[in-house]
Amino acid sequence: MQPSGAAAPRGMSAALKAWCDTYCSITLQAELRSFSDGQPLPDLPQLSALFCPHASAADHLLSGLVTALAAGLRDEPDREVPLRHFLNDQLALLILLRSGSALLSVQAVQRRAIGLPVAGVFSPVETHEHVLAGCGQVIRLDRSEDGGAAVIGQTALDVYGGTVMACMGSRQATVITRVDQPLLMLRLQRAQPECEPAQLVDLHSGRVMQQAASNLADTRLELAAAVLGQMERRDAAPGLAAAALGLRSPAARWQALRAALALDSRAGFSALSAIAGGSEDPLAVPAQALQAQLLSAWPQLRERTACR
C-alpha cells in the first residue's frame, strides 16, 4: 500500500503497471485465457467489445496505453518500452497481452503501395483485427480444394477506421495491398488446436511453395529429437517414442520417431508399429514402408518386440 503523502511511483514500469491495472482488468485477462482455451470470442464480453466496430473499448485501451508510455518516457527518456515489440521501416508491433496461445497486439503499418500478392501464407491461426485509424486496402484470400488442387478466391476490401476482420484458420488469409493513411490495428490471435503447418501457396496455381511448423512446440520437439539423437541419449528414447505417438504435427512426430529408433530400436520400433497400424494416422503409410524396410534388414525386430 502506498504510504499516505508519498509520491506516486514514477517511471516506465510504474506507468505501464498503472495502465495494466486500469485498462486490462482481471476479467479481460481471464477472458484472454478462456479464448486461448478455445472459447468463442462472442462468449467473452470484454474481449469481444475490443473488436466491435462501434464500441469505444479499443480506443479507450490504446489511448490509455499511449498516455502511460508517454508518461513513462517523460520520466525516463532513455528507457525502452518494456513490451515485446518489433519494428522495421514498414511495421511497428507491440504485444499487449499474452495468455497461452492467445495474443493481443497492436500494429501500425506505414503508408505505401504494396501491390497485388503472388502468394499467400495460410496458417492454422484464428485472427481478429480491428482497424482503429488509417485507411487502405486488403485482399482476402479464401482457399478451397477442387479435385485435389487448391483454388484461391480473392476479394479486395477497403479498410478504414472501424473495419473489423476475422480469419478463421488455414483456409483464410488477408494480405495488405495498399496503405493510403498509416493503419493502426488491434489484433487478437490464437493458434488452432490442429497441428497443420503454415503454408505459402501460389495464388495463381494453388501450389504449395513452402511450408513450416505453425507453432513453437513442434519445432521445439524437432530440435530436442535432433539434439538428443546426436548426443546418443538412450535414456531419452522412451520419451521420444511417446512423443512420436503424441498430438504434435506429423513432421515433428516423424523426427521424434527417427531419433527413438536410432537410440533404442526396441522402443522406437514399438512406436513405429503402433503408428503403422493406425488407419487414421497421417503417418501410417510412411510408417508401414519404414516398418517393412527395417524388418527386411533386421528380422529379429519382429521377434523381440513381439515378446515384450
Next chain:
Amino acid sequence: MELPRIPLSSLPELDTLTGAFGSLVNPAQLKGGEDALVVVMVFVYDLLQSF
C-alpha cells in the same frame, strides 16, 4: 541376441519437408511472418536468459 543399432542416416525423411517455426517469411506479406519472427526472437532470448 542384441537388438540392432539403427543408424539415424538410414532412416528416411518424409517426402514433404517442413521448416522450423518462423522460417516461412514472405517479404510480400506483412502478416503472419512478422509475428512469427517476434516469437522466434523472444524464444531465443528466453533460451539465452535461462543459461
